[in-house]
Amino acid sequence: MDLDKPPAPQPPEGCLVVALRLPVRIVVLVLVVPVRLAWDALVAAGRFLYATVLRPLGRALRWAGRALFVRPFVALWRWVLVPVGTALRWLGRVLVVAPLGRLHARLLTPLGHALRWAARGVVTHLLAPFGRGLAWLARAAGALLAAAGIGVFTGAAWLVRYMLVVPARWLYTHVLSPVGRALLWVAEALVTGAGTVLYWTARVVFVLPALALWRWVLVPVGRVLAVVAREVADALGHAWRVAGHLSRVVGRALGTLFRWIFVEPARWVYRTVLTPVGHVVRDVVLRPAARAAREVGRVTRLTLAAARETLRETRRDVRRALFGEPRQPAEADRREPPARDPRTLGSSTTVLTKD
Template sequence: MAPLRWLGRTLVVAPAAWLWRNVLAPAGRGIGVAVVWLVWYLVVVPAQWLRTYVLAPLGRGLGRLLRGLGAVLGALVRWIVVVPAVALWRYALGPAGRALAAVVTVVVRETGAALGHCWRAAGIISRALCRFLAAVLRWTLVEPVRWVYRRVLTPVGQVIRDGLWRPVRQALRAARETVRQTRREIRRALFGAPREPEPARAVVPRREPGGSGARTLGKTSGRDVSPPARG
């Protein structure tokens, strides 16, 4: 294995390292410097020149042109749209609107006043009409009904009460009393007279014997005491 390693280093590695150090590396550095030089002078320098002498002046010109167009358009819009609109509002629409508002205010106020007068007049007319209808109703209905009640119905009611209803009530009361008596008589005839309740016996308080006097039957302290009579 050692002879193979020595042979590989001698025949492959050493020549490859010499080739890289002495040929490829210097050639790569030269190629890199050449590429950088070419890029700088073929790309960067023309791009800087183009930006400095073409694009920047063109951009500044376009900016000035756009600012000028904007100013022109603004002036046109101001003098064609804004100023006429302001003048129209200030000298035509504003006064017309104020006049219209004043007219509407006057019309609304006068209309409200007229409606108020009409409402008050309608109230007066409705109150007068209600009073008239109330008077008509009173004299055509209430007063006749009241007169009929006082002059006709009340006397008739009194006559009916005194001449008919009161005798009928008395007759009904007498008939009920007669029926009760008849029932009592029938009950007495069938079952006999009910027993009268016995009177309660008088309660004589007991007296305790006292002193030297002797208690005798039927006599107490010289007075006769008789037993209570039975009813």
């Protein structure tokens, strides 16, 4: 198992690392602890502000935005724009699309067929024969011009060959090529010598000093700076963790102090003073006041009901004294009609033979 394996051997540390570690960690711890305490305080304040102010404010702004913008626009779209768009689409289809379709089908299509038939007749019987005649004339003229051009081109080519090409080839072969080879050899020799001189000059003047500076100055300084940077980074991490523990301890101590100074006294006052006082006020003042209010309300309702009934009786008596008794409606006979006698063989349903 991995737990049974011995820890990997750590490389030996130099005296510079050991000498730098403790002072760097002390300095970094002194500098980081206030920063971590301030950071934790800001985080706690931000969480409290977010929970108590920003979240309710955001919800209120979201509700207000929905009530002021979203719902009016939705209602406008649903009840105004969509019906108007539907009506405009129907009007466009009735007033524009249908007439244009009829115009295209009844007028433009037959006119186009007629124009196409006329253009086809003109092309077939007029332009095609004229074009064939022009083509025949062009072929004849082209044949004559080709014969004349071949003779002229042959003579010009012979003159150019023996007056320009042959002398130029002899000049390139016997004069320009040897001179060019000699110039190329001289240029290669000069470039090789100059390049060798410049190479050794640059090596001695620039490369060797830069190599010595890199090997004997920059590399040792870089190693020392790397050790210092690594120790500073480790010290920062260690100091940040230690400052986190200290901040947690300080926060718990402040929370405990706040609880014992404010919360516990307030709880004690609520339990031992306010709750009994509230019970006494509820039993002595509020409940009798509520019962009295209910009684007053019941008496008031009964009084108002009696007053309304008295007012109705008075109005009924005045109407009876002025206009007399109201006419009673005749009762309609809602009974079922009596059943007729059943038909027999001797009975008749006609008027003349009816019994």
